[in-house]
Amino acid sequence: MDPQATSVLLIEDNPGDADLVRLRLVEGRPAVRVNCVRRLSDGLAALSNEMPSLVLLDLNLPDSHGAETFRRVLEKAPNVPVVVLSGQDDEALAIKAVHQGVQDYLIKGDITSKHLERALRYAVERQGLLRSLEITRKQQLEFKNQFLSHVSHELRTPLTCIHQYVTLLLDGLAGPIAPVQSDHLKTVLKSVSQLHAMIRDLLEATRAESGKLRVEPRCVSIGDLIAQAVTMMRPTAAEKRVGLELAVDQRIPLVYADPDRALEVLINLIDNGIKFTPPEGSVTVKACVVETDPSAVYISVSDTGRGINPGALPLIFERLYQDSEAVDGNRSGLGLGLYIARELVALQGGRMWAASELGSGSTFSFTLPFFSLAKLLYPVVSCEGQLRESLVLVRVELTPLPISLRGNWKEICHQSLELLRRCVYVDKDLVLPQMGNNGTAETLFVVASTDMAGVNIMMERIREQMNTLPLLQAGGGTLRVTADSLPARAASDARTLEQQVWGVSDCVTEMILHGLGCKSNSKQEESREYAH
Amino acid sequence: MHTENRTEKAATNRPKIMVVDDDPDLRHALNVRLRANHYEIVNASDGFSALALAQKEHPNLIILDLGLPAGDGFLVLRNLKTFPSLALTPVIVLTARDPQANAQRTLNSGAIAFFQKPADNNELLSVIRMSLEAASSPATPRLPA
Numbered sequence: 001m002d003p004q005a006t007s008v009l010l011i012e013d014n015p016g017d018a019d020l021v022r023l024r025l026v027e028g029r030p031a032v033r034v035n036c037v038r039r040l041s042d043g044l045a046a047l048s049n050e051m052p053s054l055v056l057l058d059l060n061l062p063d064s065h066g067a068e069t070f071r072r073v074l075e076k077a078p079n080v081p082v083v084v085l086s087g088q089d090d091e092a093l094a095i096k097a098v099h100q101g102v103q104d105y106l107i108k109g110d111i112t113s114k115h116l117e118r119a120l121r122y123a124v125e126r127q128g129l130l131r132s133l134e135i136t137r138k139q140q141l142e143f144k145n146q147f148l149s150h151v152s153h154e155l156r157t158p159l160t161c162i163h164q165y166v167t168l169l170l171d172g173l174a175g176p177i178a179p180v181q182s183d184h185l186k187t188v189l190k191s192v193s194q195l196h197a198m199i200r201d202l203l204e205a206t207r208a209e210s211g212k213l214r215v216e217p218r219c220v221s222i223g224d225l226i227a228q229a230v231t232m233m234r235p236t237a238a239e240k241r242v243g244l245e246l247a248v249d250q251r252i253p254l255v256y257a258d259p260d261r262a263l264e265v266l267i268n269l270i271d272n273g274i275k276f277t278p279p280e281g282s283v284t285v286k287a288c289v290v291e292t293d294p295s296a297v298y299i300s301v302s303d304t305g306r307g308i309n310p311g312a313l314p315l316i317f318e319r320l321y322q323d324s325e326a327v328d329g330n331r332s333g334l335g336l337g338l339y340i341a342r343e344l345v346a347l348q349g350g351r352m353w354a355a356s357e358l359g360s361g362s363t364f365s366f367t368l369p370f371f372s373l374a375k376l377l378y379p380v381v382s383c384e385g386q387l388r389e390s391l392v393l394v395r396v397e398l399t400p401l402p403i404s405l406r407g408n409w410k411e412i413c414h415q416s417l418e419l420l421r422r423c424v425y426v427d428k429d430l431v432l433p434q435m436g437n438n439g440t441a442e443t444l445f446v447v448a449s450t451d452m453a454g455v456n457i458m459m460e461r462i463r464e465q466m467n468t469l470p471l472l473q474a475g476g477g478t479l480r481v482t483a484d485s486l487p488a489r490a491a492s493d494a495r496t497l498e499q500q501v502w503g504v505s506d507c508v509t510e511m512i513l514h515g516l517g518c519k520s521n522s523k524q525e526e527s528r529e530y531a532h
Numbered sequence: 533m534h535t536e537n538r539t540e541k542a543a544t545n546r547p548k549i550m551v552v553d554d555d556p557d558l559r560h561a562l563n564v565r566l567r568a569n570h571y572e573i574v575n576a577s578d579g580f581s582a583l584a585l586a587q588k589e590h591p592n593l594i595i596l597d598l599g600l601p602a603g604d605g606f607l608v609l610r611n612l613k614t615f616p617s618l619a620l621t622p623v624i625v626l627t628a629r630d631p632q633a634n635a636q637r638t639l640n641s642g643a644i645a646f647f648q649k650p651a652d653n654n655e656l657l658s659v660i661r662m663s664l665e666a667a668s669s670p671a672t673p674r675l676p677a
Binding site for chain 2: 149153156157159160161163164165167168171173174192196203207214408411412415
């Protein structure tokens with residue numbers, strides 16, 4: 001140990017052992033400062049105050065036992081070397097401790113002063129080494145990411161130039177062109193789009209690796225998304241004479257997913273399916289509910305292609321994996337598509353896997369979680385085992401001006417949602433996720449635990465805050481805030497709190513559907529309007 | 533191409549668009565396309581001359597790159613807002629930069645739209661057309677200040 005300034009946090013509940021260890025630590029080295037606590041909670045509190053140069057940890061404490069003890073300490077102080085000092089000679093536990101990041105596992109009966117001192121010194125050294133390795137790794141990753149985003153930006157500029165001039169020629173803006181010239185130029189344009197897609201994938205993969213991929217889940221219909229993806233991919237399938245079929249169970253509940261990202265995943269899988277299926281074959285997209293898993297929808301894309309080699313199956317989701325025997329000499333891209341797709345699904349709370357039989361085809365499957373309003377509402381609408389007395393549904397309707405670009409409009413809605421979250425009390429109000437596919441007008445909802453008087457104040461606050469959004473003012477759109485109280489019948493005949501929350505959730509759903517124009521609104525007289 | 537030759541305006545009252553980009557080839561390509569759509573064009577290749585030219589020419593709309601020598605696009609956006617005669621001129625940002633990192637910032641700085649290069653020509657033209665229409669009609673619905 002560094003003899004200059006060494007402070008050891010000793011977490012040990014047996015006073016005898018604690019004294020003994022303290023004695024051995026300071027023997028001949030009065031510079032060592034030992035802070036001894038008896039409970040894990042005290043130890044964690046001490047770590048909040050000051051990081052020691054080392055933690056000596058007994059595993060069985062009054063408030064924690066075994067592996068849980070070192071897990072909590074490592075979580076609290078990931079950069080401090082932790083040495084376990086245990087009465088139990090448990091090899092399995094020792095291995096587990098070391099795997100999780102503990103520097104050493106010493107047995108109480110076995111140690112002498114010299115032994116202990118050396119063990120601790122090495123623990124500190126090892127921890128320092130690990131830290132500097134970790135820092136170097138992070139720096140390299142950061143450098144790589146910066147390099148890639150710089151490169152993809154620089155590649156875009158000449159690509160844009162090619163795109164501009166090819167489209168000028170194709171659109172006849174530089175004089176008339178012959179049909180064969182037009183065909184050639186269209187081939188150039190197709191390659192430009194491929195290159196463009198590769199640059200985009202490169203950036204996306206970089207983001208995925210550094211945890212910067214952004215998904216914005218909403219409450220959406222997976223059936224609509226699949227229909228949209230299939231419509232978009234029909235021309236590609238038709239061109240190759242590959243059938244594109246749909247088998248979607250219409251009764252699937254809404255899912256909680258980012259529609260743009262889910263669409264991206266679907267298109268990627270369908271495109272892959274078409275690519276590896278010979279003419280006259282087919283690609284089928286299915287979505288269904290699986291009885292064994294009530295929490296997610298199962299979506300699969302199967303093809304009748306040549307299948308994947310069993311040896312290659314575990315590798316296909318890896319970055320840069322390329323099928324070495326790509327059949328039709330198609331330029332296959334960077335090998336990032338499936339990697340990005342799987343990351344996107346994972347970020348939305350699902351998982352993705354593949355199954356294949358050589359010669360008869362492959363199936364790529366993924367899950368997306370169902371949207372459960374009741375689950376979201378539960379902590380907000382209940383208080384001490386009781387349903388809150390008065391609940392109000394606030395609607396914030398945003399309507400874009402005709403010039404609002406889709407991408408810009410999404411950004412406005414995103415910012416509005418963030419802003420709305422700052423206008424409510426997190427423990428008793430809930431800002432619902434966005435509903436429906438990204439259309440033009442957007443309605444955001446808040447379920448608020450308050451009465452109509454309280455909600456007036458909230459609406460005032462929302463209006464005030466929304467008016468600070470420069471975007472919305474600068475040509476984004478118009479705003480309308482209204483509120484309806486939830487009828488008391490929502491939960492009247494339900495017995496348990498769970499059932500009551502279900503009742504509220506059903507009622508909110510019904511009111512939202514009304515508001516979105518799915519049914520006629522019969523409670524118009526209760527609503528208060530702040531129209532602009 | 534359906535968007536070409538849509539407006540048959542007299543040469544004298546053609547809307548004037550200022551293109552700000554430091555890449556001469558790209559400027560030229562944009563000029564050809566915009567002229568074909570009956571717009572009058574002025575060009576600037578850096579932030580400083582963009583601001584000077586905007587005050588002199590009073591364009592009806594500005595297409596602005598972000599990465600520029602002598603004052604980047606954000607600086608241009610900020611400064612435009614300080615001239616009463618230019619503060620309401622619609623600005624469309626057209627850049628190779630990443631939308632995730634830049635779209636929100638440019639829109640907050642007062643741009644009316646963000647396009648990443650290479651942009652879809654038809655989409656760009658339709659946003660130009662609609663922005664010009666919105667800017668010329670006084671009845672544009674706005675939030676109260």
